[in-house]
Amino acid sequence: MLRKYSIKIEEEQQPTGKKLFRIIKLLLEEIQKPESKVLVTDFSSILISCEDIKDIKAGGKTFTIPYYSETEKGPRDNAKSYQIKVQLDETLPISALENYLTHPTSQYINRGKMVQALNIFLNYYTKDSSKYCTIGTGRSFPLDEKSSIIDLKYGLVAIKGYYSSICLATSRILANINVSYGMFYESKKLEVIMKKYYTESRWDDPTLRLLGKFLRGVRIEYSCKDKAQNPIRRRFRIHDLASQDDGMTDKGQKTENSSVVKRYGAGPKEVSFWVQDRGKYSTVFDFFEKERNTILDTEWPVVNVGSRQKPTYLPAQLCTILPGQRAKAEGNTGQTTTMIGHAVRNPVENMEDIVSHGMKAVGLCKDENPMMNRYGFRVPDGKLITVKSRVLPTPTIRYSQGKPENQTRWNLNFKSLRPPSDSRKWSCRVLRMVPHDERALELLRQCFKMLKNNGIEIKEQLPPVSINVRGSNEALKRDLSRVFKYEAKGIDCMIVILPDSSKALYNQIKRLADKEYGVTTICIVASTLTGQNSLGGLAGNLALKFNLKFRNNNQSVDNQSLKDVIDLNKTMVVGIDVTHSPIEHAPSIAGMVASIDAQLGQWPAVLRRQKEKGAEMVEQLEDMLKTRLQLWGSRYKRYPENILIYRDGVSQGQYDHVRKHELPKLREACTKLYPKDDAPKITIIVVGKRHHTRFYKQSTYQANGNNPQPGTVVDRGVTEALNWDFFLQSHKPLRGTARPAHYFVVHDEIFRAKFGAEAANKLETFTHSLCYLFGRSTTAVSICTPAYYADIVCQRARCYADDLPGLEDFEVHDRLKNTMFYI
Structure with missing residues (x-):
């Protein structure tokens, strides 16, 4: 029996990030003894235990936790205390999960919560360890394995880590593990990192600006000794390099006794601040010489670890960049290329890495993770599972003139995109x-x-x-x-x-x-x-x-793969995606493309700005679909009988939200346009590409890396019996491990009604054929064309957002509205 407890910090201003992580770690130390650890947590709001926490009764218990940092031995006299209420929310019986796995049609209400609890258990091992850095809920990176760290120069490194999660499949529980790479700040003395930007024995303003941008928000540890030779260790976040604007209010006025900085990126002799108990100014250099018995190197810029209005200055030579910080800023082209060069590996290399190192790294080995024994968990054999697959036939591709193609890569030799007329x-x-x-x-x-x-x-x-x-x-x-x-x-x-x-x-x-x-x-x-x-x-x-x-079609696919499945003169195919704005705190952007003819060659688009930052559900879906239906109707003089939607940008936990909130908006759009009692049939398929499931051919090692053949479909073994989903690898990668697309049917009114038991096969064939209609390429692409186009139009909207203040809309000029302007 697993017990799920809620954690509630009774503070108006809720702590976040590293501070919240530390508070919950102190809470665990208060609740349990080191020799009897049974608690795991997401370090946010949930505790999981395999035993009752005896001190916590029905109404919960409030703990008083005095705060102190990792560098302190205990709380100071004036330390802030947090009141944290821990309460039992529910129990999750393993027997119910076993029953669900044995009889998939049985109703198991807590399925999602059980998977959540198992993932909290799995991810706790690396989150709790100082040897790892974790990103999100499932990616972990070892910080002390030199073989996993790649120097990208200019203060960045790439680290090879692993993604891990627990998922349910038909009759079994699976651990999904994959190799993952991340870009991090190099953990070294701050002056060492600064040297990498120091060129030709001088600092110029553009280089200093680049360095300041690079260091903004980076966490550092400051270490020195006071006059009595007592060690001082404190952790800060860099606001910026010292600047002439330090001490400036929002209205552009200097505060009283504000610091004096000669230039942006000034050194310790060029930065003066007001010393209150002395009643006079002191340079950073003089202060550290007199108060810390330290002679500073005047070459390196001083960093501000306070704020613009209230700066606090530290010298680079006494600061170290803390390990495990993901680089927020994108690396330059050379750094990105270097990381990709290491990350692109064939399936066999990744498979051997996962089996040899990944299991141990994510804590699925009893010798590494004592919690495995305490919870009674084990991995039977430590091998990758084997699943059955089948390969769909390659569709025939045609252009206006020229020889038809029947392969995953082709060229335009002797092919005309337009008819002779x-x-x-x-x-x-x-x-x-x-x-x-x-x-x-x-x-x-x-x-x-x-x-x-x-x-x-x-x-x-x-x-x-x-x-x-x-x-x-x-x-x-x-x-x-x-x-x-x-x-x-x-x-x-x-x-x-x-x-x-x-x-x-x-x-x-x-x-x-x-x-x-x-x-x-x-x-x-x-x-x-x-x-x-x-x-x-x-x-x-x-x-x-x-x-x-110029509003023409490129390639088309022969009828047996598309039109023989669905009548495309009566069907509009739609792609939908959502992207986050590149501007901080700005709302997300939604994009929609839709076919306008039976050849599926032209896909005009519409864009809308969302109301909220980070919103992944499409808020103006009704209005967006209406514009596409009206355009389709202007061509056919009627509206489509079928609307087939490929929805990108949705995580597994949001499938129900699509069904409950987006589907009604789609229906409402149709209600306003269609005659009464003549609503179209709607099917919605979520397209997943940010997942970690990979396949490789179980055969002897091959030069092409053992990637499955293009057209490979897997709909057994790693899927659940009650779901309608499948993995499709439609493309042939130039190098590395192929990532299949995951298609999940959240709602269907088209395929089951027409094909019955053959519905899955027909949908897989249709979707595979769509991957050959991406008009900008002479290859089969990795996700179906409507989802791919929706992704591209959202990327184009980011170009507009990059230069747009406020909530201005994203509608394009009237001359381009019904074109593929985003290509």
């Missing part, structure tokens, strides 16, 4: 960013000529127009606005040659072009043109993009 020439103009590479324009023009091979004719209108990107943001915006307003008149497309892959510049272009001026744009980084050995592949990619942006 269509002889249109698309007019474009080139926009170059100064400084630019002269070769890029000539190579682009060569690509234009090659596009004719695929039936796309591009006619360059007027000479290229140039913009200098080295000026201010205001000047850049003004110049771009002029180009889009006046220079883009009378053309079908503006092709922009970018000097580099700067996100800020790309975002500015897309925001102005898509939202304010309604100009179709295609951006190409100059190095993509100049670095190509052959322009053929690039020209093919451009042909695909041009054709989709």
Whole structure:
């Protein structure tokens, strides 16, 4: 019998993060003796025990916990105490779980809570250990294994760890373990990290700004001795490097006796602060010389561990970056590439790693984790399970002209995207960013000529127009606005040659072009043109993009895989996704794409800003679906009989929410458009790609890494009998371990009614075929096309959000509304 207890801290201002973790750890020390540990926790709000906590009666018990940090031996005289109430919420009998596993059709009310309790048990081992850093609920990274740590330079390291969770399958409980990599701050002396940014024996302002951004929010330990040689150890979070703005109020005024800083990133002799008991200013250098008997190196910037209004300064040489801190800022291109190079491994390597090290690392070995014995848990053999699979046939792909394809990767050789009757020439103009590479324009023009091979004719209108990107943001915006307003008149497309892959510049272009001026744009980084050995592949990619942006279809799939399953003249296929805004505290963004014809070639999109930050359920779903139905209806002069929805961005715990809250909104949209008693049939399938289930072929080692064959479906062994879900690996990865997509049917009115016992097979075939319709590629993609497009349109919305204050909406210009502007 497992007992689930709730933890409630009786404080108006609830502690969070590391402080909450420490408070609950102190609570555990109060409740149980070290030799009889039976409690595990999520270090947030839940305690799990395999025995009764005898002191806690029916109404619960309140504990008084004085707070002290890891660096202190005990609470100080003036330490803050927390009142924490622990109360028994419910008991979870293992016998009921066993009965559910033996008889899946039996009603087991606490199924979800039992899985939650088992996962709290599993994750407690690494969360409680100082040898690991844990991220979220299931990822853990060893901090003391040098073989797992990869230097990424400039103060970052990649650490190889493991994801782990408990899940239920038909007649058994499974532990899901996978290799995982994370990017962390390097745990070294702060001055050592600063040296990595120190170039040519000097500090310049741009480098200091870069260093300040890198260190913001990083936790450090400050260690020194006072005058009496007593050790001082304190932990802080870096606010910033010392700055002239320190001591400034929100209104831009300096506070009384505010610090004096000569420049951003100033050293200890250039930063002075007011010493209250002396009634005068002192430099950081003088203070540490007199009060701490320490002579500081004047080279390294001083860090502010207070706030902008009330700064507190510490020297770099007395501070150490604490281990296990995930890097919040993204690494640069080189760092990311290095990490990916280590993370991309074939399935056999990952399998051997999981069996040899992963089980031990996540605490599933009795020798490592004494709680396994206390709870009576064991893993029978420590081997990966074997499941049966089947391989779906590869659909036949066709273009307007050319030989059909029947493989997972193909090319556009001798294929035309448009029928012979269509002889249109698309007019474009080139926009170059100064400084630019002269070769890029000539190579682009060569690509234009090659596009004719695929039936796309591009006619360059007027000479290229140039913009200098080295000026201010205001000047850049003004110049771009002029180009889009006046220079883009009378053309079908503006092709922009970018000097580099700067996100800020790309975002500015897309925001102005898509939202304010309604100009179709295609951006190409100059190095993509100049670095190509052959322009053929690039020209093919451009042909695909041009054709989709000009409202044409690219490839189609033969009828037996799609139209023979569902009548696409009566079915609208929809993709939905939600993404978080790149702006802190800003609401999430929802995107929806939908097919408009039976060929499933064009998928116009609609975007909406959510009301709340972090909202993963679509709030304006009714309005969004209405716009797609009206567009579909404008083509067919009627509304679809079937609406098949692939919903991305939903975790397993939110499946019921989709059914209970999103489905009614979809129905309401239909009620307002359809005749009475003529509602369409709706099926909703959740597409999961952020999961940790992987498969490999059980055979001798192969050069391609033992990835399953594209089209592999697994719907037994790792799924539950009462659920309708399946894993589908539709693509062939260039390298590494393939990640299959997970499809979970949360509601169905289409397939079971039509196909009965064959419904699962038909849905799997249809979904697999959709993976071959991604118009921007000549490969089968890893998730079905509607979900993929919905993800891309949400990423485009992040470009707008990056430069938008407040709650401005995300609607694009009227000229682009019914196009695939996001491609």
